Amino acid sequence: MSEIAWGLASDKTAIVMAVALIIMTVLSAGPLHPIDNFINNAPRPYWDQIREFLIYWPDTVASRFVALPVLGVTALQLAYWHRSWRPIILSAVGVFSMLSLVASMKLLFARSHPRTEDPAFFADSGVSFPSGHGANAILIYGLVLFLIVRYQAARPHIVRRLGYCIVGIAVLQAVVSVYLRFHWFTDLLTGMVAGGLILALTIRLDQMIPQGRTFTWWPWYGRNPWNGADRAPEAAGRD
Template sequence: MVTLLAVGPLQELDRLLARRWLEQIDPSSLALAQNVLDRIAGQAVCLPVLAVVAIVLARRRRSWRPIILALFAEVSFFVGVGTSKVLLARGASSTGDPRFFEAGVTEMGALGISFPSGHAAEAVLIYGTAVHLIAQYSRASPHLVRNLRWIVALISVNSVTVSFLLGWHWMTDLIGGLLAGGLFLRLLVEWDRRTGDESFVQAASANAQAGAFVAGQAFGVHPSRSMDCCSITGAGCSAPPHRACS
């Protein structure tokens, strides 16, 4: 819907709002906006954050799933959002022409693929995936998860506001980027919940510990008394513990 509106009725509004606002309001803030605030939603920052979260959780839970989900998020961005940018071929606001299919990456490089905004999409999709992993694959409290979601919202608002004030995007580019990032994040979260989520990780962890227990018995090595015997049995804490754990 936003794409259809951007193609037609909202082009005049885009033209009206396309200004280098920050340069007119406070030129001294340009360096901060360009070199610090704008980069928070860029690949150089958000991708390492997601990678660290995924790797730490994968090691703790002994499962590849957090890393797989992080890879899916990155692929969704480049394939989903990236393909949309190339196909729609909209020039940046600096070109003065908000029409679609009139620019292109081969003709104008990055200035020819403005819709939807990549930074706005990354702010929602990449940081949103990191928070989903923390919520789903760690023991983070609901309060912490709620605060992290607010941080993602603030990063998204920052991305849109900075790009708009710098005059780097049409307004509809930024709205489209937020919606695109939200769409792909929603698809990833739903896929995770339907195909695995926490039960997948618990099963993988229980299987790994059970395998270690069997191997230890085969070689005459008793498991550590600190090992969680409920996880080994896979039957919950109501099951009688193994004698080595008593």
């Protein structure tokens, strides 16, 4: 366990993302309030015409009700193809870690909702900071892309397009949430950084799990389901 903790803590990308998360939290607590207020109070053209459409369609793209099924189908398909629990384990660990981090920060900082027009932390009631949708856009869809790249499930030009799609989803989610006054601008930026931090840690965890380790857990390939005897040990390299 200590080796895993040290390996995760020493990952350079995770360190950068952790520092960025701390900086964004400090800036969101006060220095960036003028920007939050300016964006929150800006005019909303076509509010009556498109508000309902934005709530029921674009705003749901990065919701867990949409993103998690996409990740689940991807992980299950790759797990079946490669006879490995690794895609499922990585997906579950990444999502659980992200939800834990975001929920803890929401409860700790208790930021008021944009409708109150007060972006202060430690309000009587409020769980605006950071944005769970922002974290979903980076972590969940980022895991989908990572698994596709790791198992070479798509050609390079398709991978690039998927990467552009993730950037587009993140930008769309930020614009729609700000327009609808569901989140402060810094809520969304900090949520994306939090999602990026957990994504970096999940990728690092995958690098630390030895190849073939999760293969022996697969019930139909690592062992014979009838007598428990090992089967095709050389196939463990597929993991």
